[in-house]
Amino acid sequence: MKLQKNGGIPLNQPVKPGRTDWKEKYAPLIFISPHLFFFIIFLAYPTLYGIYISFHSWNFFTDATFVGLQNYANILWVTDSLFFDYFWAAFRATLIFVILSVPFLVIIPLFLAIGINTRPFGHNFFRALFYAPSLLSVVTVVLIWIWMLDTNAGLVNYYLAYLGLDAIPWLTRAPWVWISLVLMTIWWTIGTNMILFLAGLGEIPDQLYEAAKIDGANKIQQFFHVTLPGLKGPMAFVVIMTTLASFNVMAQPQLATGGGPGYETRVLILYIYEVGFTGGNPRAGLAAAMSVILGMILLSISLIQFKLMTREK
Amino acid sequence: MAVEDKSSKWLSFIFLSVMALFWILPLLWVLSTSLKPESQAISWPIRWIPETITFQNYVDVFLRQDVPILRWFWNSFFIATVHTALMLLFNSMSAYAFARLKFRGRDVLFWGLMGTMMIPPVMNLVPLYGLISTLGWVNNYAAMIFPGLASVFGIFLLRQFFIGIPHELEEAARIDGASSFFIYWKIILPLAKPSLVVLALFTFMANWNDYLWPLIVTTSADMRTLPVGLAIMQGQFNIQFAKLMAATLFSALPVVILFIFAQRFIVKGIAMSGIKG
Numbered sequence: 001m002k003l004q005k006n007g008g009i010p011l012n013q014p015v016k017p018g019r020t021d022w023k024e025k026y027a028p029l030i031f032i033s034p035h036l037f038f039f040i041i042f043l044a045y046p047t048l049y050g051i052y053i054s055f056h057s058w059n060f061f062t063d064a065t066f067v068g069l070q071n072y073a074n075i076l077w078v079t080d081s082l083f084f085d086y087f088w089a090a091f092r093a094t095l096i097f098v099i100l101s102v103p104f105l106v107i108i109p110l111f112l113a114i115g116i117n118t119r120p121f122g123h124n125f126f127r128a129l130f131y132a133p134s135l136l137s138v139v140t141v142v143l144i145w146i147w148m149l150d151t152n153a154g155l156v157n158y159y160l161a162y163l164g165l166d167a168i169p170w171l172t173r174a175p176w177v178w179i180s181l182v183l184m185t186i187w188w189t190i191g192t193n194m195i196l197f198l199a200g201l202g203e204i205p206d207q208l209y210e211a212a213k214i215d216g217a218n219k220i221q222q223f224f225h226v227t228l229p230g231l232k233g234p235m236a237f238v239v240i241m242t243t244l245a246s247f248n249v250m251a252q253p254q255l256a257t258g259g260g261p262g263y264e265t266r267v268l269i270l271y272i273y274e275v276g277f278t279g280g281n282p283r284a285g286l287a288a289a290m291s292v293i294l295g296m297i298l299l300s301i302s303l304i305q306f307k308l309m310t311r312e313k
Numbered sequence: 314m315a316v317e318d319k320s321s322k323w324l325s326f327i328f329l330s331v332m333a334l335f336w337i338l339p340l341l342w343v344l345s346t347s348l349k350p351e352s353q354a355i356s357w358p359i360r361w362i363p364e365t366i367t368f369q370n371y372v373d374v375f376l377r378q379d380v381p382i383l384r385w386f387w388n389s390f391f392i393a394t395v396h397t398a399l400m401l402l403f404n405s406m407s408a409y410a411f412a413r414l415k416f417r418g419r420d421v422l423f424w425g426l427m428g429t430m431m432i433p434p435v436m437n438l439v440p441l442y443g444l445i446s447t448l449g450w451v452n453n454y455a456a457m458i459f460p461g462l463a464s465v466f467g468i469f470l471l472r473q474f475f476i477g478i479p480h481e482l483e484e485a486a487r488i489d490g491a492s493s494f495f496i497y498w499k500i501i502l503p504l505a506k507p508s509l510v511v512l513a514l515f516t517f518m519a520n521w522n523d524y525l526w527p528l529i530v531t532t533s534a535d536m537r538t539l540p541v542g543l544a545i546m547q548g549q550f551n552i553q554f555a556k557l558m559a560a561t562l563f564s565a566l567p568v569v570i571l572f573i574f575a576q577r578f579i580v581k582g583i584a585m586s587g588i589k590g
Contacts, residue, residue: 023492023494024492024493027410027414027492027493027494028410028414028415028416028419029416031406031407031409031410031414031493031497032406032407032410032411032422034402034403034406034407035403035404035406035407035462035465035468036407038403038459038460038462038463039426039429039463039465041444041463042437042441042444042459042460042461042462042463043429043432043437043463043464044429045440045444046437046440046441046444047429047432047436047437047440049440049443049444050436050437050439050440051436053439053440053443058443060442060443060446061446108332111328112329112332114325115325115326115328115329116325116329118321118322118325119322120322120323120325120326120329121322121326122326122329123329126329126333127580128576129333129336129337130332130333130336131579131580132336132340132569132572133336133340135518135522135565135568135569135571135572136522136565136568137521137522137523137524137539137540137543137564137565138522138524138540139524139540139541139543139544139564140540140543140561140564140565143543143547143557143558143561144339144340144342144343144558144561145339146547147342147343147346147554147557147558148339148342150554152355153354153355153554155342155359158357158359187335187336187339192583195580195583195584196583196584198580198584199583199584219321244433248433248434248435250525251524251525251544255544255547269435269525272435272438272439273438273525273529276438276439276442277442277529284439284442284443287438287439288439288440291435291436291438291439292436294433294435294436295432295433295435295436298433298435299431299432299433302431302433303431306431
């Protein structure tokens with residue numbers, strides 16, 4: 001009997017008359033409909049509705065008024081609009097976070113993975129320890145670090161004072177706020193990337209290293225000529241996923257710095273949250289327009305990823 | 314790399330040990346702080362091992378009227394459990410149909426669904442809240458259980474696994490007259506236990522730790538989940554760090570327990586879901 005490679009049922013299986021009752025006939029529909037129901041209500045419909053809403057003035061409660069491109073204009077190019085300044089400030093804050101965090105969130109787990117992959121004493125413990133903070137909620141992580149970085153009572157400044165250094169305002173002054181936010185994010189999230197790299201390292205055949213050794217390549221040359229090329233797939237995946245995640249940063253600045261000092265660390269999602277969900281008169285249309293803009297940026301990054309991955313195969 | 318020389322093992326060990334220090338110290342410091350009387354939490358010189366060890370912070374956290382932490386714990390637990398159970402059921406049903414049944418438009422529908430994984434969640438924040446408030450679901454468990462079920466990631470993960478299950482068992486059952494429903498429930502699901510466990514872990518953890526959405530759809534103290542409650546507690550506790558750290562550790566307990574039991578699954582699951590995605 002010939003089977004379909006991709007797991008479908010055998011194509012040439014004779015259909016027995018007894019089995020074509022209505023239940024079997026509609027079985028596929030019955031199987032997919034529960035999920036499809038939630039998908040349509042809570043994903044497909046809201047996505048379209050969000051775009052619709054972005055062309056309206058709306059506060060969730062009264063009827064929406066059509067305003068055309070006004071929301072987008074106020075954010076993007078009407079320079080005397082208050083939202084123009086705030087939006088671009090938030091955009092800048094998000095970019096700063098992405099640029100500061102992504103390199104560390106890729107390179108540190110890469111080296112941790114390479115280290116663990118040599119199977120030194122205790123490698124299982126190391127793997128578990130570096131992954132452990134990924135289990136925690138962002139709120140837990142931020143609270144831990146607020147405590148560690150507290151200007152007056154914190155552990156970090158205590159040891160700095162021990163070395164004769166002045167107290168550092170980790171959570172209230174630029175550029176320290178950025179260092180703090182990136183630091184806690186590194187501590188929180190490197191585990192997942194590390195495991196992805198570990199999985200990728202496992203796929204690189206030993207023979208490649210042996211061959212490189214025979215050719216007289218030292219450790220550094222092996223890294224650049226065997227390890228890095230061998231990790232191309234996981235690397236692309238990690239970079240894109242990490243970039244997307246960093247664009248979505250919100251809770252760390254909200255809880256650790258309040259978006260401050262001033263608007264320094266008020267990133268896009270934090271600003272969207274403030275405009276759309278806080279205050280007496282939520283500007284849902286405006287928040288939706290900002291979400292669409294951010295969404296388009298993220299979508300473009302995803303599409304680049306898709307292109308890279310399909311070219312790979 | 315099966316063959317590794319001694320020197321690189323040593324180099325790795327030293328590097329990893331130094332890094333491990335940075336990863337373990339915050340955790341130890343939290344534990345230490347949570348066991349100190351509040352008055353000693355900020356006393357200098359710093360003491361890693363508390364002068365007096367007390368569990369009073371944990372007790373205090375439970376007893377405070379304005380901080381219903383047990384209620385938040387229950388909310389988080391109930392929401393994450395129900396959400397995870399429904400997710401496993403609905404996703405495995407869909408994945409079964411996409412992997413094992415033949416129907417018109419199957420592949421188009423499947424890849425269409427997968428394509429929506431690219432839609433950034435932030436785009437849905439505003440319209441979804443609008444929908445939730447129209448449905449009257451603000452401050453309701455439903456708002457935190459149901460919208461997440463739209464996710465297609467689990468279907469992808471499970472379908473990959475279902476496709477790999479050999480056909481022989483299924484065919485034997487079909488010849489004996491078994492229906493698709495019987496095959497799904499009695500053959501496929503039991504065989505797919507490892508991938509179901511992985512999906513369950515991810516779903517539970519993500520739901521347990523979710524912050525932004527529960528923050529948006531809850532306004533009353535008794536409907537908060539743990540992360541949202543803790544975030545709000547930060548203000549209410551007036552920076553009493555010992556109590557805050559006790560609450561923080563308590564909130565992480567379930568996932569830490571899960572992790573201890575399921576470490577292998579988590580690692581496998583990430584490798585499985587990541588690279589092949």
